[in-house]
Amino acid sequence: MMSILTIALCITFITSTTFDLYQICNCSQLIFQYDCFSASLQCNWDYDKKECYDKPCSDIYYQSACLKQSKNCYWTQNSCFNFTSCSHMLDSMNNNCKEKNYYCPQYYQTQCLSLDYIQTCSSITDPNICNYYQSLQGICIWNGQSCTLAQSCTQFFNNRSSSCPQEYCYYLQDESPHYIDCFPYKCSNQTTQSQCAQGIQTFGPYLQNIIGCYWNPQQNICQEYVPYQMNYTNCYLYSRGTYHWNSKNEENGDCVPCSQFQELLIISIFITILI
Ligand SMILES: *[C@@H]1O[C@H](CO)[C@@H](O)[C@H](O)[C@H]1NC(C)=O
Ligand SMILES: *[C@@H]1O[C@H](CO)[C@@H](O)[C@H](O)[C@H]1NC(C)=O
Ligand SMILES: *[C@@H]1O[C@H](CO)[C@@H](O)[C@H](O)[C@H]1NC(C)=O
Ligand SMILES: *[C@@H]1O[C@H](CO)[C@@H](O)[C@H](O)[C@H]1NC(C)=O
Ligand SMILES: *[C@@H]1O[C@H](CO)[C@@H](O)[C@H](O)[C@H]1NC(C)=O
Secondary structure (H helix, E strand, C coil), rough: CCHHHHHHHHHHHHHEEECHHCCCCHHHCCCHHHHHHHCCCCEEEEEECCCCCCHHHHCCCCCCHCCCCCCCCCEECCEEEECCCCCCCCCCCCCCCCCCCCCCCCEEECCCCCCHCCCHHHHHHHHHHHCCCCCCCCEEEECCCCCECCCCHHHHHHCCCCCCCHHHHHHEEEECEEEEEECCCCCCHHHCCCHHHHECCCCCCCCCCCEEEEEEECCEEEECHHHCCCCCCCCCCCCCCCCEEEECCCCCCEEEEHHHHHHHHHHHHHHHCCC
């Protein structure tokens, strides 16, 4: 079992880089001024100290920026507020919990629930709750008898109802045009720079399910994000805020994840591959 898991992890890492939104860079980690400017919706640059620091939540005017400060802030009613806990967010009738704060994904009885209260797919017995439930391991699907973790886009299509979850997959059509299958998106399917910067969502695990993409300005195409190939211009910008340039200047730096943990994981996987 363990070795299958290791192989699966290896394959994932060889083919694509996934971002970990639990480990978004905090402003103080953006030591390269250009990165701090790229994060200017949620961070400020201190010109005297040459440091990047958090904006107060009340000075953040965009949802995407407020969400990047999910440890401190949450978004509701078009404003960014100080975060205290998942159950103490304003506008309790708004059930779009993961659009208020990354760490409060599920709505239940007029409250958003923290990650501690999220169920696993296999513990869900009601098909209506199961389908598309956001568990920490990933999206759930009802297979007729039980609630299981979704593995592929085509699984939804083959499941009698011929559905296709649009957030993650697209319908494949023949010439007729009839829907004939459900396929996962690739970076090359993102046709604008801003779509490309969002990356590709996969089924799971929650918040660690974004395949990185970056915009190649020479060819005007969206390609897969490969951290060691990124330079100071595109490292932070296309990482959903999870990688940064680890130098104060352009030349001698590398594109590295903000969390030590993520770096260790990659190293340990490399070691596993070598063994
Ligand atoms: C930013 O992240 C670093 C590394 O994870 C951590 O040591 C530091 O305390 C964080 N700073 C703030 C203000 O959260
Ligand atoms: C929000 O938090 C900041 C920093 O902790 C604090 O200075 C400010 O007074 C708080 N604002 C409100 C409305 O509670
Ligand atoms: C999968 O099929 C089962 C049985 O046909 C059905 O109850 C369930 O709703 C389907 N799930 C999806 C996501 O379409
Ligand atoms: C996505 O890209 C693949 C190949 O790169 C292509 O075959 C497919 O038609 C594209 N899908 C959409 C919805 O653009
Ligand atoms: C940064 O990298 C991208 C692609 O990897 C490349 O198109 C761009 O020219 C590079 N920019 C600089 C300043 O090196």
